[in-house]
Amino acid sequence: MWVFWALLAAISAALVIVLTKAGLKNIDSSLAFAIQSVMILVITWGVVFFQGNFHEWRAIEKNAWVFLIAAGVFTTLSTLFSYKALSQGPASVVVTLERSSLVIAIILSVIFLKEKLTWQVIVGGSVMIAGAVLISLSNSRD
Known part of the structure; x- marks a missing residue:
């Protein structure tokens, strides 16, 4: 649920x-x-x-x-x-950068909440950051 x-x-x-x-x-x-x-x-x-x-x-x-x-x-x-x-x-760039907080939350949850860090979480977080950078760069030229 x-x-x-x-x-x-x-x-x-x-x-x-x-x-x-x-x-x-x-x-x-x-x-x-x-x-x-x-x-x-x-x-x-x-x-x-x-x-x-x-x-x-x-x-x-x-x-x-x-x-x-x-x-x-x-x-x-x-x-x-x-x-x-x-x-x-632009909303598309702002929200993308803002949602990079997901990766920061993953890091903080591992450090402070002792949550398990798996390879899937590492790859997923890396893809999120790469996507945020890509979207930011694509809109910075406009």
């Missing part, structure tokens, strides 16, 4: 990039993100209340709070940086 959710996340992320790029005309990138953040809050808290698990916040351990808050800070920074890049560059 996780594959289904991951594919929905990929489709949603792609839509975010295209819709954001279209919406950034004549608007500051930080303001655009602030507007979208309101929807993020409304929808995510709506889901929490709909699922009936709001009361579970009291059971969250201290370490989990630290990790989740730090992740929230980096999510915000990542999105602000991404929107700034989208406001200045």
Whole structure:
């Protein structure tokens, strides 16, 4: 079932990039993100209340709070940086470079989460980086 959710996340992320790029005309990138953040809050808290698990916040351990808050800070920074890049560059290149974060995440998960590094992961990550470089170079001449 996780594959289904991951594919929905990929489709949603792609839509975010295209819709954001279209919406950034004549608007500051930080303001655009602030507007979208309101929807993020409304929808995510709506889901929490709909699922009936709001009361579970009291059971969250201290370490989990630290990790989740730090992740929230980096999510915000990542999105602000991404929107700034989208406001200045072509979506196809911006998203390609931004998604090189997948390779960085692989490296960090091996170092900090002790996840196994296989030859398939190494080859896949290398192909992702090569693709990002290729797309960036092809658009830098335009």
